[in-house]
Amino acid sequence: xxxxxxxxxxxxxxxIGVAIAESRYAYPVIEGLHLIGLxxxxxxIFLTDLRLMNVFLKRVPVxxxxxxxxxxxxGGFIAVFISGGLLFWSAAARMLESPAFxxxxxxxxxxxxxxLYFEFVIAQRAPxxxxxxxxxxxxxxxxxxxxxxxxxxxxxxxxxxxxxx
Amino acid sequence: MxxxxxxxxxxxxxxxxxISKTDHLVGAGLQIIHVMGLVALLASLVLISLHVLGLAFKxxxxxxxxxxxxxxxxxxxxxxxxxxxxxxxATPKLYFYNPAFQLKMGLLLLAIxxxxxxxxxxxxxxxATPAFAxxxxxxxxxxWFSVAMAGRMIGFI
Numbered sequence: 283x284x285x286x287x288x289x290x291x292x293x294x295x296x297x298i299g300v301a302i303a304e305s306r307y308a309y310p311v312i313e314g315l316h317l318i319g320l321x322x323x324x325x326x327i328f329l330t331d332l333r334l335m336n337v338f339l340k341r342v343p344v345x346x347x348x349x350x351x352x353x354x355x356x357g358g359f360i361a362v363f364i365s366g367g368l369l370f371w372s373a374a375a376r377m378l379e380s381p382a383f384x385x386x387x388x389x390x391x392x393x394x395x396x397x398l399y400f401e402f403v404i405a406q407r408a409p410x411x412x413x414x415x416x417x418x419x420x421x422x423x424x425x426x427x428x429x430x431x432x433x434x435x436x437x438x439x440x441x442x443x444x445x446x447x
Numbered sequence: 448m449x450x451x452x453x454x455x456x457x458x459x460x461x462x463x464x465x466i467s468k469t470d471h472l473v474g475a476g477l478q479i480i481h482v483m484g485l486v487a488l489l490a491s492l493v494l495i496s497l498h499v500l501g502l503a504f505k506x507x508x509x510x511x512x513x514x515x516x517x518x519x520x521x522x523x524x525x526x527x528x529x530x531x532x533x534x535x536x537a538t539p540k541l542y543f544y545n546p547a548f549q550l551k552m553g554l555l556l557l558a559i560x561x562x563x564x565x566x567x568x569x570x571x572x573x574x575a576t577p578a579f580a581x582x583x584x585x586x587x588x589x590x591w592f593s594v595a596m597a598g599r600m601i602g603f604i
Contacts, residue, residue, distance in 0.1 A: 310603035314596035317482070318489070321595065325490025329519075339515055342504050350503035354493065436486065437479050444475040 290374035302372035309372065316365040320439075323358025324432050326351045327397075331432075334425025336417070343413040344421070348405065382445040386438035393431035400424040454539040466537040474537070477530045484526025485595060491519035492591060496584045499569055501577075517567075547604040551597035558590035 293299055302308045332338035333347045370377055377383045404410065404420050448456075457463060466473055495516045497503040504512055535542050542548045565583035 310600045311596070313603075314599040317485075317599050318592050318595055321486045321489035322493055325486045326493065328486065329490055329494055338519075339504075339512065341511065342507055346504055346506075350497070351494075354497065433483070436482055440479045440482055441475055444472065 287375060287378060290378050293371055293374040294376075296371070298368075299371045299374070302368055309369070312365045312368050315361060316369060319358045319361030319365060320436070321358075323355050323362055324436065326355050326358070327432055328429060330355075331425040331429040334417075334421050335429070336422065344405075344410055344417065345413055376446070377442070380442050380446055382438045382441040386435055386442070389431050389434045389438060393428060393435060396424065396427045396431060400428070450543075451540075454543055457536055457539045460536070462533075463536050463539075466533055474534070477534050480530040481527050481534070484523045484530065485598075486523070487519050488523025488527065489591060489595065491516040491523065492588065495520075495566075496588055499580050499584055520562075542601070545601055545604060547597050547600035551594055551601065554590060554594045554597055558587070558594050561587050561590050 294303075302312065329338060330347055330351060333340075333342065333344060339347065404418075404424055407418065408414075409417055410421060466477075494503070495513055498505075498507070498509060498512045561583070566587040569580045569583045
C-alpha cells in the first residue's frame, strides 16, 4: 500500500496534477464536467434500469432502449472517465486515503460486471431479443442491481470530501 | 428589514440550527439528494430531447415518451429544489453573496422559463417544425447544463 501511496504522491506532484490543483477555475470546471457527464451516462442507465424493472416506458421495446441510448451512455462515460482521471491526478494521495473513494471504485467494478452479465447473458436470451411482452424476472433483477449499484457509486462519490482518512 | 437582517433571521431559525448543528453527514445527505434529483432531471430531459430530435424511439408517439419523462423531470426538480432550499436555509449568508450561486439562480430562472415557453410546446406539439424543435431543445439543454456547472462551482468560488 505504501508503494501505491508513494506513486499517488508522485502523480499528484506532477506538472498536470499541480496545474489542476492550483488553477482557480480548472478544478471546479472539471468537477462540473464530471457531474454533467455522469448525469448523461449514469442518468440514462437509471432510466434503462427503470425500463428493465417495467415501471418506465413500458411500451418501448427493451432492445430499442438499450440500442438507442447506448451511444449517449458511452459518450457520457468517456467524459466522466477523462474528467474523473484528471480530478484523481490532482489529488491522488487524498483520494486513495478516503474510504468513500475506494468504495466507489468497488461499486463501479460491480456495476460494470452486472452490465456485462446482462449484456452478454440475459439480453441474449430469446424473450429479450424477440421483445416478448412478459420478460423473465432475471431482467428485472438485473435492472434493480444496476440501479442500486449506480446509486451507491453516486453516494460514495459525493461522500469523498466528507469521509477523509 | 434589510436583506442582511432577513438572512440573519433565517440563519438563526430553528430549522437552520436543526440542519447545521447536527451531524455533518446531514449536510452530506442533502447533497446526495440534490445530485440524485439533478441526475433524474437531466437524464429525463436528455431522453425527451433525443426523441424530439428523432434520435431515439422514432416509432413511439412523442406524447407518451414526453408525458412519462416530464414526470421524472418535475420529480428531479422537486428533489433538487427541496434539498437545495434546506441547504440554503442552513447557511444563507454563505450562498446569497456567492457569485456562482447568484449566477446559478439566474440560469435556473432562465431554464424554467425556457422549459415552459419553448420546450413544453415542442414536446407536446407534433407539428412543430424540425428547426424550431432543434433550437428549443438546444437552448433548453444548454440552460440546464449551465445550471449544473454553476452549481458545482459554488463550493470553490
